[in-house]
Amino acid sequence: MGLFADCEQWEREVRSQKQEVRRRESETGIPSSEARPQRPPRKLSYLESREFEQIEGKIVEAEQKLHDAQTEMQNPEGSSDRAIMQARYEAVLAAQAEVDQLYTRWAELESKIAG
Secondary structure: OOOOOOHHHHHHHHHHHHHHHHHHHHHHOOOHHHHOOOOOOOOOOHHHHHHHHHHHHHHHHHHHHHHHHHHHHOOOOOOOOHHHHHHHHHHHHHHHHHHHHHHHHHHHHHHHHHO
16 A cells, blocks of 8 residues: 555545456456355454554554644745754654554554454
């Protein structure tokens, strides 16, 4: 996957990937479930299920931190100070990395649920 601005954009990407799989299945006539060996469905562990329940809230918080960091980056006060701008830039990068990590983990947990 890639970088996403919000949950809605990520969900659109997931839907488009599912549509692509269905299109390939209709072209080949072989359902993707038959193309891959069947595995028994995996359940989430207790800790993973708790993490899955809380991850949306964490994503919202992380996206808010990213938005705040981006807003601060655009603040004209201190924009001529290299150290301040460097710190703001690093805050934006750290916030973006956190958002990306959370979306990646969310996708991993959902793929476990889906089997």
